[in-house]
Amino acid sequence: MHRFLTLTAAGFAGLPLIFSAASGEGLTAVSLVQSWRDEGTPDGQCGSKTGEFETAFGVRSEAIKFDTDNREGGCRYRLAIVDPDGVLAARGWQLKIVFTPQGDIGQCKYPGPRDVPVVRTAAEVAQVWQQGPWANPIIVDTDDRVGGCVMEFQITGPQTARSPVLDIRYLPDGDPGQCPQSGDKVARLGHPAAMIIDTDNRPGGCFFQLRLRE
Numbered sequence: 001m002h003r004f005l006t007l008t009a010a011g012f013a014g015l016p017l018i019f020s021a022a023s024g025e026g027l028t029a030v031s032l033v034q035s036w037r038d039e040g041t042p043d044g045q046c047g048s049k050t051g052e053f054e055t056a057f058g059v060r061s062e063a064i065k066f067d068t069d070n071r072e073g074g075c076r077y078r079l080a081i082v083d084p085d086g087v088l089a090a091r092g093w094q095l096k097i098v099f100t101p102q103g104d105i106g107q108c109k110y111p112g113p114r115d116v117p118v119v120r121t122a123a124e125v126a127q128v129w130q131q132g133p134w135a136n137p138i139i140v141d142t143d144d145r146v147g148g149c150v151m152e153f154q155i156t157g158p159q160t161a162r163s164p165v166l167d168i169r170y171l172p173d174g175d176p177g178q179c180p181q182s183g184d185k186v187a188r189l190g191h192p193a194a195m196i197i198d199t200d201n202r203p204g205g206c207f208f209q210l211r212l213r214e
Helices: 120-129
Strands: 002-004 032-040 046-048 051-056 063-068 075-082 094-103 113-115 138-140 149-156 165-174 183-187 193-199 204-213
Touching: 032 113, 032 120, 032 204, 051 204, 075 120, 149 165, 149 183, 165 193, 183 193
Parallel strands: none
Antiparallel strands: 002 051, 032 051, 032 075, 046 063, 063 204, 075 138, 094 113, 094 149, 149 193, 165 183, 165 204
């Protein structure tokens, strides 16, 4: 089940889509919120699902597509979690993304680690994306320069806690050399999962989906 967002903070106003809060108790109320947008003039480098969209717990998100090449600009990515009942905080569970250049640093703007923000309501998502490290989103701008970008997902928390895992589906659409370490992966407590984005002028790009589940 996917729900769509109208975010009101700067840069997100006016989206013609409405968010409906997840219902239920416990982990069934948890959802992922992703933002996938062109940096600069849209020209098809940031394909499939674009904008801000929400995916319910246990459901695989709609695919976004990395297709950056030598066209101008790249693609902005943000991620947040809505947890109305505070279940993840009570378990001491945290998701982090580490964004690292592998080659020319200019292909991976604003590298470094980012804790994925966990908020209680949809109204808080846009606000937390304007604060801290997420004020500078992950920007993928891979092209014909050497190397690409590594995106690693890390889950931390008490070893004794029930810990949700993150499924990562990363599949090539065209030349598989643009999507090193492709396939289905699982980030779990103490066992990160990484993918390498190396899209350039070769045909196609890379599809990317997430699923948060127990």
